[in-house]
Amino acid sequence: MAGERTDGLVAVLEAIRAGAGVTQTQIARRLGLGRTVVAQRVARLEGAGLVVQDGRAPSNGGRAPRLLRLRAAAGLVAGVDIGATGMAVGLADLTGAVLTEVREPIDVSDGPDVVxxxxxxLLTVLLDALDDPPPVWGVGIGVPGPVEFATSRPVAPPIMPGWDGHPIRERLSARFGAPVWVDNDVNVLALGELRANPAAAAVGDLLYVKIGTGIGAGxxxxxxxxxxxxxxxxxVGHVAVAEADTVVCRCGNVGCLEAVAGGDALAREGRRLAEGGSSPVLAELLAARGSLTAADVTAAAERGDPAARAVLARAGRLVGATLATLVSFYNPGLVVLGGGVVHAGDHVLAAIRESVYRRSLPLATRTLRIEPSTLGEAAGLAGAVHLVLxxxxxxxxxxxxxxxxxxxGLPEVASAEVRLPA
Incomplete structure (x- = not known):
């Protein structure tokens, strides 16, 4: 297929995918293409079973033009969002709308064979539950560690023992007979926010920051x-910060942001406060459970515990100071904050906002918004699906x-050597 024809076909398909219904005249006007060219491209897409007519638009005096839409039910896309302690698995149609999903706790350190x-x-169970399901067009997977995107293989992931270099793509391709893409979980979250949050899509330039067990940015x-x-x-979780210069991170280095502001660090600090008598609330929780989590520190802060509030405020300031550098350097229009530490309460969010606005360049923050994710946990599954689409x-x-x-039936589509935007 010639390059010009391919570009035109993709552009027409994108115009159809972008809305609930569009006419050929609207496509021609939007893309600056001739009506004959658009008609040819639409006919090609209809012949391939990708586009169907879906009613007619209002008439302007002549015959009402037909509305075109993507044939969403032509295939299924599987999404897998793997976190450190939980996993979401789902199936979506070709518009990215999730049709069915299941979530359950897991431990990523159990290794790739188990997880x-x-x-x-779970994907097989979901597929078997559908009546006459269409073929699986692809599988998208997010994992909580660095991924070489070209090969879809994890590379020395700190919290994923046994996953280094594991052939995730090859395994899932063989199982489902479809192309597979794997990415870092925060990139997947950022993509989900971009595709499913209209405010993020309107901005176009954004940072997604996850503060959970670890810290990362998309x-x-x-x-x-x-x-x-x-x-x-x-x-960003392994950016060096002065306040952590004596703390060993799980990556093996000293002084990482994650080592003093991530979920594990908050839990460790909460235990210190409980055992040292600085926080009666955390001491009570520790005595009842035998261990503490970052969520317990947040719960104590919500109950008015000053020591817990100070821990969360410090973590927020440290994260905010690092983000201030990124904001000044990158100048996004939106910073989206996600992860369990952020969604558990407003204390970290408030400290991050204060630090970013105070330390970033005034021009970089003139129109900047810093908001918690509106999608929450759903962003990961949405991003995994759109990674495929x-x-x-x-x-x-x-x-x-x-x-x-x-x-x-064409797993090689994912691994073909083509030049893709970074």
Whole structure:
């Protein structure tokens, strides 16, 4: 397929995918293409089973023009969002709308055979529960560690023993006969926010910061996730901070932000407060449970415990100071905060906001908004689904499967050597 024709076909398909219904005249006007060219591209997409007529638009005096939409039910997309302590698995249609999902606790340190085996089982159960399901077009997976995006393999992930270099793509491709893409969980969260949150889509340039067991950031520039050359852009959790210069991080280095402001660090500090008598509330919780989590520290802060509030405020200031540098350097329009530590209460959020606005360049914060994620846990599954959709419908990938009718049965579509935007 010639490059110009491919670009035109993809552009027409994108225009149809972008709305609930659009006419050929609207597409031609929007893209600056001739009506004949648009009609040819639409006919090609209809012939491939990707586009269908869906009613008619209001008439302007002549025959009412037909509305076109993506045939969402032509295929399914599987999404797997793997966190440190939990996993979400779901199936979506070709618009990205999640049709069915299941969530359950897991321990990522159990290793890939256990965790991926469970994901495969859950996806199979969801597929078997559907009446005459369409083919699976692809599988998108987010994991809580660095991923070499070109190969979809984790690289030395600190909290994922046994996962280093594991062939996730090859395993899932063999199981479901479809292309597979794997990315760092925060990139997947950022993509989910971008595709499912209208405010994020309108901005186009944003940072998604997850503060949970670990700390990471996903960067979106011009409406695209920026992964860097090897896929590790945004790994802010292991940026060195002066306040942590004596604390050993789980990555093996000393002084990482995550080591003093992540969920494990908050739990450790909470235990110190409880055992030292500085926090009666945390001492009570520790005595009742035998251990403490970051959520317990937040709960104590909500009950008015000053020591717990001070711990959360310090963590927020440390994270905010690092983000202030990123905000001045990158100048996003929106910073989205997610993860269990943020969603558990407002104490960390308030401290982050104060630190970023105080320490960033005035111009960088003139229109900046810092908000908690509106999607919460749903962002990960949404991002995993759109990781597939963005790739299968891209100019580089579409020609690889269009003649076949779908990417189902063509796992090589994901691993083909094509130039994709970073």
């Amino acid at each position: 991926l085996g469970r994901a495969e089982h 960067l979106v520039s011009g409406g695209r996730v920026h992964r860097g050359v090897n896929g590790c852009a945004g790994d 963005d790739n299968v419908f891209s100019p580089a990938r579409l020609p690889l499967w269009l003649a076949h009718g779908s990417p189902s």
